[in-house]
Amino acid sequence: MGTRTVDETAAAEAGTDEETVRATGSEESTEGTAAGPATGEGPLGTGQGAGAIVSVALGVVSLTGSWLGTVAAARETLIGQLRTASTAGVGKQVQEVYGDAWHTSALWGGLFALTALVVGVVVLARPAFGVPGRPQAPWIRSAAWAGVTLGVIGLLLAVLKYTDVLLGLPATG
Numbered sequence: 001m002g003t004r005t006v007d008e009t010a011a012a013e014a015g016t017d018e019e020t021v022r023a024t025g026s027e028e029s030t031e032g033t034a035a036g037p038a039t040g041e042g043p044l045g046t047g048q049g050a051g052a053i054v055s056v057a058l059g060v061v062s063l064t065g066s067w068l069g070t071v072a073a074a075r076e077t078l079i080g081q082l083r084t085a086s087t088a089g090v091g092k093q094v095q096e097v098y099g100d101a102w103h104t105s106a107l108w109g110g111l112f113a114l115t116a117l118v119v120g121v122v123v124l125a126r127p128a129f130g131v132p133g134r135p136q137a138p139w140i141r142s143a144a145w146a147g148v149t150l151g152v153i154g155l156l157l158a159v160l161k162y163t164d165v166l167l168g169l170p171a172t173g
Helices: 006-013 018-024 031-035 046-064 067-083 090-129 138-162
Strands: none
Touching: 046 090, 046 138, 067 090, 090 138
């Protein structure tokens, strides 16, 4: 067990650790550094963090569906019912009433997925155009990668739904 010097004891009593004292060369408290740099700027990476979270949220929406996609699909169902006469064949009725709504739902899911992908990529690319020497926080990179991944999965599923590879319409003839 070592002994403390007078300077280390004073620093410990003041509420600072010796690493802060060595790094800054002064006995400033660490309370001011939690909110941002001493220059008066806001917290670093707030916009990038928000963008990463938005990317993840958009990716989840692309996989689970959105209110907008549901309303658009219901609208397509109604339009299909209005366009199709009661004397039309079963195949035409199924395509007009259900097929177009399915494709509309896939289209909206794909748009959300593409937006998630673009936002995630922008967040990941942002440090390359920012202030040199300011690294991006690891959680921001992780969240942005999660958003990109969800966007890619959502986009793949949307394309598979739209092309009827995934859960296509049943054969009517």
